[in-house]
Amino acid sequence: MNLRESPIFTTTLGKIFPFAVVFSLYVASYGASFPGGGFQAGVMLGSIMVVVELVMERRMYSDMVFQKIELSGIVVLFALAIAGFVFAGRPFGGLYQLRLEGLIWSNAVFPILSLAIFLEVSGSMVLIFRNFLFWDQAPKLNPIVLAKNNLSWRRIERCVTGIVLGLLLLAIMLIVYFLSPGQVSVRADKQAWLDLAQHVGINNVVTLVYLGPRVFDTMMEAMVVVLTVVGMKHLGKCT
């Protein structure tokens, strides 16, 4: 069916699209104070772009545009890291002291980092999905073959597998049963995190963890996303 000719899809999309874009920008910029953050917002924007392309059945913008959006996010991330390294001797070092007035910019570095992640994720989401959406030629599908119903080595193997699985589950259940009296230890560092949030001047503690002391993980995770885009592009060329 052609989605473009359906009035339901086009009308709904026309109403939702501006709202989704504005909402994703809101989520990205208020991530330091309220629930939200760069990654969530990026996924929102990326997925609404994918839906638009699915319905309109054409590329709204070329790959180049999204690659540039993605690259600009990484450049901002690295620029901040290098600036911190040059001025304070550690990646992102010294930047967390930049406190300003206002709700969004209560700490200068978190909104910028959020925005960088937002750009990076939204660009690469679209690029990743495009790999699956646009085929030059559709592959020929094989007819579905139903499994034969006779007793074969394959079925015996399945039975053995089932027995082994039962053993595995039994072992795990036993362990969990015998370990369950062990209470989850109450972490002493939770209060320290809240104090740190107050000190740095940021309300959302999850964002503090994600973009504060563990920002290096976040950066590597952004690199994993870039790697996926590059790798899929390479795999696409191989065929």
Next chain:
Amino acid sequence: MFDALWMLVAFFPLLGVLVILSVSFLLRRDCSAFVVALVLILEIVSFVVIYFLTRPIEGNYLVALSALPFSIQFHFSQEKIFFMANLFIPMAFALFRLKSLDSINVRLVFLFFLAGSIGLLVTGDIFNFFVFYELMIMAAYVLIGLKGNYGASIKYMLTGGISSLFFLAGIIVLYAGGAGMGFGYDPSHEIIARPWLDLGLLLCAIAFAIKAALFPASGWVASCHGATNSLVSSFLASFTVFSGIRGFYIFVLVPAERAGMMEFFELLRYLSLATMIVGALCMFFETDLKRTIAHNTLVTVGLVGLMCSFKNYDLAFLYMPIHALHKSIMFYSYEDLSQRGGRYLVRRLSLPIIGLAIFSMAGLFASPVYFLKQAFLSGQSVYKVLLFGMSFFVVAAFAKHRLGLRKALGKRFWPVLAVLVFGALYLMLFGHSLLANPGLSLLDLAIDLLVIAAAILVGRYLWPKLSFLHNFDRRLLFANLNRELFMLILLPITMTVFIVFKRGLL
């Protein structure tokens, strides 16, 4: 100076990626070949500088990445020199064969792979280790599919995915028990409630046993390492597999020793023994030369695991760079071979290197491995017999392939450079291992000669008669992906049952 370098060394490849992407978007030029070479040289130089800077450092040295509390820390201790050497050797060899990375995307993926590997080396944080491992292994998935062998790629993906999930579960359990993120590196972080520690260490042990290809989960090694080109193979066979052993050491053996749980050592010993024996048999009955070389990794993993389980960490870690050296040389030489009528034709200069590498692989007299083995075996006669058996199978596995000399000399300088680099590194490692144990005995020499003679005879004359066993791993043990996953799930079951009964948890 050292702090800055140790922090930056994982960043260089990522900066390279950034430069390549920026230049290709802004200037529409492809500078990737130049940048990859530059990054490799930069890494090699900084590794050498780090080696000299870190001589006076003793104990655990932590570098915090941020001024805020709870920040990610990078970690240095003297044993990391061995792992650095383990990565240094394939990097040095990669410089000669950068041509095999043929397009900009492959070079980018290779840089990501390098960043992940170096990050794995420098990190001192358990979750950061997980993230770097994912970066490295996801680049490896793409690189394995480089020659269009997607079956091997998907096999590696499923294995790697399962092991990563076990590791994630281990991190979660340890966190629930009260461990900090510096677990394994920072002794002050290990105040954990006992049942959680048991379960967490068990999950980490399962994860790293799969990553290090211990026996029931060892089917993927040959097909995955054999699928791609020799540059990537040398990295995978030397650094990636042994980062599994390293993870086992950091996250299982060290905390287990502190907590007095010796069952994990026993477990590693049995698994390593099984891996060694199965690896040697697979190697002997393999018909394809590249897969034979790849199977040899299993033998080494088993031996290194065995050394670790006897707490001979220094010997085990010294073995890793030596293994990286002869594995790289074998994979690179394989690319120079041409096959004609069941014979492999070798260049004149490559022949002595190949001979020396096989000699070193088998751990026969006067190779660096020989002295390591002697130091390890003092007073353990059961393992001595076993290791002679291993040497026998390794030599026999190569003796069955017929080598011939190739007349035409290529124009490339590769063999000459290889001889120089190989010779220098070999002498260095030789000196190191001679320091470990200078003892020689004439009896061992005689047995070694006997082993060589027997192996060549068996490889030449007996092997063709055993055709019903050829490639038994591909035909019987790991016949398809389902069978392989089944074997892989057997590993956690065995380990869980072993630990539960030995620790008396029931």
Next chain:
Amino acid sequence: MNLDLWLLFVAVWGLIVVDNLIKKVMCLSIVESMLILEFLKIGFVASGAAPILNVSQRVVVDPVPQALMLTAIVIGMCFNALACAVIVRLYRQTGTVLVSELGNV
């Protein structure tokens, strides 16, 4: 019995018994979701608020698992995307995604 163990049972069963590669990848992502659920449960506090400072409630849940799992989710997403891409290429090469038809790869 715990819900997580049922999820684990489904996933491990599927990983070994189901023939289709895409379903195997789906099973892996089920296990991953289970782990993420587990980790969030560890930080959970009964009647605790979200870890945001200007909320008047003093009891908050642990923020660290949430932040770490965000990273794990992204990595899982990338893994799934890459796995699907490789499976699509494999299908184009061999014409099947069933393991029993692929044979030894």
